Amino acid sequence: MLRDDLDSLRAKRNIYMEPIHRLVKHLERFVPIQESDVALLQKHIGSVRVSKKEHLVEPLQPCTDHYFVVEGCLRMYFFNEKGDEQTVQFAIENWWITDHAAFMQGGDSLFCIQAVEQSTLLTLNRQVQEELLQKIPSMERYFRIIYQRAYAAAQYRMRVRQDYSGEDIYLSFKKSYPDFVDRVPQYMLASYLGITPEYLSAVKKRHA
Amino acid sequence: MLRDDLDSLRAKRNIYMEPIHRLVKHLERFVPIQESDVALLQKHIGSVRVSKKEHLVEPLQPCTDHYFVVEGCLRMYFFNEKGDEQTVQFAIENWWITDHAAFMQGGDSLFCIQAVEQSTLLTLNRQVQEELLQKIPSMERYFRIIYQRAYAAAQYRMRVRQDYSGEDIYLSFKKSYPDFVDRVPQYMLASYLGITPEYLSAVKKRHA
DNA sequence: CGGTCTCTTGACGGAGTTCAAAGCTAGTGG
DNA sequence: CCACTAGCTTTGAACTCCGTCAAGAGACCG
Numbered sequence: 001m002l003r004d005d006l007d008s009l010r011a012k013r014n015i016y017m018e019p020i021h022r023l024v025k026h027l028e029r030f031v032p033i034q035e036s037d038v039a040l041l042q043k044h045i046g047s048v049r050v051s052k053k054e055h056l057v058e059p060l061q062p063c064t065d066h067y068f069v070v071e072g073c074l075r076m077y078f079f080n081e082k083g084d085e086q087t088v089q090f091a092i093e094n095w096w097i098t099d100h101a102a103f104m105q106g107g108d109s110l111f112c113i114q115a116v117e118q119s120t121l122l123t124l125n126r127q128v129q130e131e132l133l134q135k136i137p138s139m140e141r142y143f144r145i146i147y148q149r150a151y152a153a154a155q156y157r158m159r160v161r162q163d164y165s166g167e168d169i170y171l172s173f174k175k176s177y178p179d180f181v182d183r184v185p186q187y188m189l190a191s192y193l194g195i196t197p198e199y200l201s202a203v204k205k206r207h208a
Numbered sequence: 209m210l211r212d213d214l215d216s217l218r219a220k221r222n223i224y225m226e227p228i229h230r231l232v233k234h235l236e237r238f239v240p241i242q243e244s245d246v247a248l249l250q251k252h253i254g255s256v257r258v259s260k261k262e263h264l265v266e267p268l269q270p271c272t273d274h275y276f277v278v279e280g281c282l283r284m285y286f287f288n289e290k291g292d293e294q295t296v297q298f299a300i301e302n303w304w305i306t307d308h309a310a311f312m313q314g315g316d317s318l319f320c321i322q323a324v325e326q327s328t329l330l331t332l333n334r335q336v337q338e339e340l341l342q343k344i345p346s347m348e349r350y351f352r353i354i355y356q357r358a359y360a361a362a363q364y365r366m367r368v369r370q371d372y373s374g375e376d377i378y379l380s381f382k383k384s385y386p387d388f389v390d391r392v393p394q395y396m397l398a399s400y401l402g403i404t405p406e407y408l409s410a411v412k413k414r415h416a
Numbered sequence: 417c418g419g420t421c422t423c424t425t426g427a428c429g430g431a432g433t434t435c436a437a438a439g440c441t442a443g444t445g446g
Numbered sequence: 447c448c449a450c451t452a453g454c455t456t457t458g459a460a461c462t463c464c465g466t467c468a469a470g471a472g473a474c475c476g
Contacts, residue, residue, distance in 0.1 A: 080371045088366055100360035110367075133349070140348045141341070147355035152308035154362035158296055159318070161369070162402055163288045166464070186423065194370055199464055201424050374432065394455065407432055409456055423472070433462075440455070446448095 019047040019070045023122055026068075026094050030145050031138040040135065046123045050115040063102040063109035065123045069095050072119020075188060076111045087192040090116070090184065096146060116184055166195040167203050227255040227278040231330055234276075234302050238353050239346040248343065254331045258323040271310035271317035273331045277303050280327020283396060284319045295400040298324070298392065304354060324392055374403040375411050 017025075020042050027033050047070070050056065057063045059078065067074060069091050076097060077087040088111065091097035102109040103126060124132075132139045160169060170193055174181050181189060190200040225233075228250050235241050255278070258264065265271045267286065275282060277299050284305060285295040296319065299305035310317040311334060332340075340347045368377060378401055382389050389397060398408040 078367065078371075086367075086370050088363060088370070100356060100363060104356065104360065133352070137345055137348070140345070140352055144341075144348055144352035144355060147352060147359050148308060148312065151355050151359045151362060152312060154359060154366070155296060155308060158362070158366070159286060159294075162294050162296070162399075163286075185421095191370075196465055197423070198425085198466085202464090205424080393453095404433060405455070406434080406457085410432090413456080417476105419475095421472100421474075423470105425468105425470080427467095429464105429466080431463095431465090434460085436458095438455105438457080441453085442451100443453095444449100444451085446450100 019120055019122055020045060022070045022094075023068055027138070027142055031142045033138060037136050037138065040132065044124075044128045044132065048121050048123055049119070050121065051118050052115055054115045055112060056115070056121075057099065057109050057111065057113040059110060059112055060108050062106065063099045063111075063113070064106075064125050066096055066098045066103060066125075066129055067091070067113065068122040068124065069093055069097070070120040070122060072121070073116040073183065074113055074119060074121070075116050075184070075192075076113050077188075077191070078111045085188075085191060087188050090180075090192065092180070092183075096150075116188065161194060166193065166199060167206075169193050170195070170200060170203050171207065227328055227330055228253060230278045230302075231276055235346070235350055239350045241346060245344050245346065248340065252332075252336045252340065256329050256331055257327070258329065259326050260323055262323045263320060264323070264329075265307065265317050265319065265321040267318060267320055268316050270314065271307045271319075271321075272314075272333050274304055274306045274311060274333075274337055275299070275321065276330040276332065277301055277305070278328040278330060280329070281324040281391065282321055282327060282329070283324050283392070283400075284321050285396075285399070286319045293396075293399060295396050298388075298400065300388070304358075324396070369402060374401065374407060375414075377401050378403070378408060378411050379415065 020038075023045070024033055024038055024041065050072075056065070056067060056074070057076075071093060074091045074097050075087050076089045076091075076099065077085045080086050089097060097113060099109040099111045099113070101107070102111075106126070129143075133143065160172060164172065173189075173193060186200060187197040190197040193200070195203075228246075231253070232241055232246055232249065258280075264273070264275065264282070265284075279301060282299045282305050283295050284297045284299075284307065285293045288294050297305060305321060307317040307319045307321070309315070310319075314334070337351075341351065368380060372380065381397075381401060394408055395405040398405040401408070403411075
């Protein structure tokens with residue numbers, strides 16, 4: 001009760017909760033967190049503000065960080081053989097994003113990670129993540145759950161991609177995330193759905 | 209040295225290593241495993257032999273188990289709107305497979321899981337997995353790593369799907385897994401690659 | 417306002433699907 | 447161990463969804 005009041009008071013005064021506490025709140029949805037853990041997180045995790053279109057990762061450079069979106073929206077994309085951008089993932093509030101292959105193995109990234117909107121992020125570099133995993137058993141459990149869910153979502157997305165036409169994929173995406181379709185530029189959404197902006201335009205018109 | 213000799217002796221005599229030890233060997237590639245842990249695994253994990261085409265999971269039934277392939281090959285698939293089978297994943301030796309969404313949430317599965325070949329499996333049901341995760345910290349770490357890798361692979365696969373034509377997807381898959389393309393029926397592989405068996409046939413002919 | 421992104425429109429083309437029928441192959445029972 | 451059959455693969459012709467290209471209309475930002 002008191003806690004809720006405090007939160008709403010903060011919200012009304014437009015005083016942001018410290019970014020790190022947004023993460024802690026999210027962690028607590030999955031695992032128990034000790035006070036001492038919070039201190040450790042606070043000590044090691046960096047917070048950063050990026051403006052729209054700013055890049056966090058460029059291709060052929062190492063991708064050493066794992067990003068947690070406190071506020072805003074990021075996307076991961078690459079340039080296909082024809083030179084067009086292809087979005088493979090979006091990340092909004094409370095999502096993690098990184099090029100996992102590069103992050104794990106320390107090699108160069110094949111992707112770009114870019115802010116779609118002005119965003120507030122937490123950055124967790126590989127050594128720090130490894131250290132936290134070792135020191136805090138709850139973190140190991142937390143990331144196990146996060147990756148399991150991410151993988152389940154990827155399985156589901158793969159299924160939708162195989163099952164439906166471009167038109168149906170858009171409609172089903174819109175049904176699942178009605179607000180999000182207007183939050184990002186059309187050409188990004190189109191490449192995420194696996195169709196061209198032109199065709200998405202035609203589909204939208206058909207279902208206006 | 210002694211250990212290796214013993215292994216090769218077993219192999220020569222065609223005495224299979226106990227399935228559970230195949231798992232332990234795999235676990236040890238990622239995390240340290242105690243003798244006491246092995247006993248716990250042995251006590252809780254079941255082993256089962258399935259024949260070709262046998263189903264482990266049917267759609268609209270709960271999917272309570274996580275399967276580890278000791279020997280053989282499984283696949284996960286579903287029936288699309290037209291009634292055709294669509295393969296979403298294969299699992300060969302040392303791979304885990306399950307419908308993660310159903311496994312996690314306890315709901316009904318949207319997929320079938322079926323043996324492509326006669327196979328030896330370990331089965332880990334949800335309660336047991338949860339118990340092992342709680343009791344053995346190494347298991348929490350192990351599955352975190354496994355899921356992270358699986359997710360990275362899914363990201364990569366998604367990228368390939370967006371970037372390349374059906375023809376190129378087949379060629380790149382064949383390059384990555386030259387033996388596997390002939391290990392499964394063509395129609396399964398075709399649906400996994402996202403093309404029709406007829407078109408795969410044409411592609412293969414073109415590159416004969 | 418001007419310039420640069422972004423979105424729309426329409427004509428055309430091609431990669432891949434659909435359908436049907438004819439070859440193969442492998443598994444099964446006699 | 448052969449013969450039969452069901453299931454798998456190949457072939458080819460017609461068709462369609464969606465990509466490509468180019469040009470114009472909005473929309474956003476300095």
